[in-house]
Amino acid sequence: MLIFPAIDLYGGKAVRLYKGDYKQMTVYNDDPLAVARDFKEQGASCLHIVDLEGAKTGETPNIDTVRALAKESGLFSEIGGGIRSLEVAEKYISSGINRIILGTAAVTDEEFLKAALAEYGKKVAVGIDIKDGFVAVKGWTENSAYDAFTFCEKMQKMGVDTVIVTDISKDGAMQGTNLGLYEELSKRFTLNITASGGVSSLGDVKNLRKANLYAAIIGKAYYTGSISIREAVEAAK
Numbered sequence: 273m274l275i276f277p278a279i280d281l282y283g284g285k286a287v288r289l290y291k292g293d294y295k296q297m298t299v300y301n302d303d304p305l306a307v308a309r310d311f312k313e314q315g316a317s318c319l320h321i322v323d324l325e326g327a328k329t330g331e332t333p334n335i336d337t338v339r340a341l342a343k344e345s346g347l348f349s350e351i352g353g354g355i356r357s358l359e360v361a362e363k364y365i366s367s368g369i370n371r372i373i374l375g376t377a378a379v380t381d382e383e384f385l386k387a388a389l390a391e392y393g394k395k396v397a398v399g400i401d402i403k404d405g406f407v408a409v410k411g412w413t414e415n416s417a418y419d420a421f422t423f424c425e426k427m428q429k430m431g432v433d434t435v436i437v438t439d440i441s442k443d444g445a446m447q448g449t450n451l452g453l454y455e456e457l458s459k460r461f462t463l464n465i466t467a468s469g470g471v472s473s474l475g476d477v478k479n480l481r482k483a484n485l486y487a488a489i490i491g492k493a494y495y496t497g498s499i500s501i502r503e504a505v506e507a508a509k
Contacts, residue, residue, distance in 0.1 A: 273480060273508040274487035276320035276350070276466065277311040277494055277501050279304050279341065281334040287324065288492050292440060294324070300495045304337055308345035314501035319345060320436075320468075320489050323353035327375075330354045332363050342368035352399050352436070356381070361388055365395060373436060375399040376409040379416050379423070389431055397434040397466075398427050402453070408440060420453070424461050434486065438468040449476045455483045472498055477507040 279286050282297065286304040290296035301307050308319055321341060325333045331354065332338070342349045352373030355361055361372050371394075378385045378398040388396045400423060401408045406415040407423045418426070420437070427435055437457060439450040449470040457465050464486035471477065472493040480488045488508065493499040 273477075273485055274318050275316060275477070275501065275504050275508050276318045276487050276489045277316050278320040278322065278489050278491040279307055280322045280324055280491070281337055281353075282324045284334060284337050286495075288495055289324065298495075305340050305344060308341050308347060311501055312345060312347055315505040316501050317348060317505075318487070319347040319349045321349060321351040321353075321369075323351065326354035326360075327352075328354065330356045330360070332360055335363060335367060338364065338369065339367040342370075350397060352397075356384070358384075358387060358391060361392065361396075365392065371395050371397050371434070373397045373399045375401065378427070378432075379407055379409050379418065385430065385432075394433045396432070397436055398432050399436045399438065400424065400427075401438045401440055402450075403440045420457070421460065424457060424463060428461050428463050432463065434464040434466065436466040436468050436489070439470065448472060449480065449488075451476075451479050451483065454480060454485055458483045458485060474499065474503055474507045477504050481508050 285299050286301040286307050287297050287299050323334050348370050350371035351364055351369050355372050355374055356377040364372050402420050405419055407418040409416050454467050466487040467480050467485050468489040471488050471490050490499055
């Protein structure tokens, strides 16, 4: 299993939100590249980036920071946050990003998802944010009509390779991950499933590995010192 340490960007800084709430934002580092270098020094090979401003606007306000992270860190880099057009997708791919993550757009704009898959194939992942069992959209403010399993089935049939599944109730709460959800998804689908939200201990990492997940994202637990990336990478092997 791979470990993707996370950098959430806002105003060119590395920040974290609590349960997706922009009003509950903590700035952890003014220099995201320094954070990425630390990830690499601790043995990480991958990087998960979220542009929190882009998630709101559909633009690429942190593109210079993203380009530096992708090109200078040497890590396999994926990014999500407001990718709603092929123009924005191309901007990120040409900046050195290895994989783009479509969120709301994958739920609400099937034609765009098809076009992105046709253009970029396995460089496209879909972010599936779960709230009360349903797939949430628009920065977690609304629930769609899809439950988690129906939507994963649809993504698999459409040829999506990788999904990043977040249990919103666990995100940033440091209360552990929703292991039951990931075990069930892993049994039902052949998708590469990345667990996101609440991965806050080495026990979480080991349990997700046992569930045969593709990857786990570690965010707040790194910034608060609850998890060492070095130990998490070892535990995931």
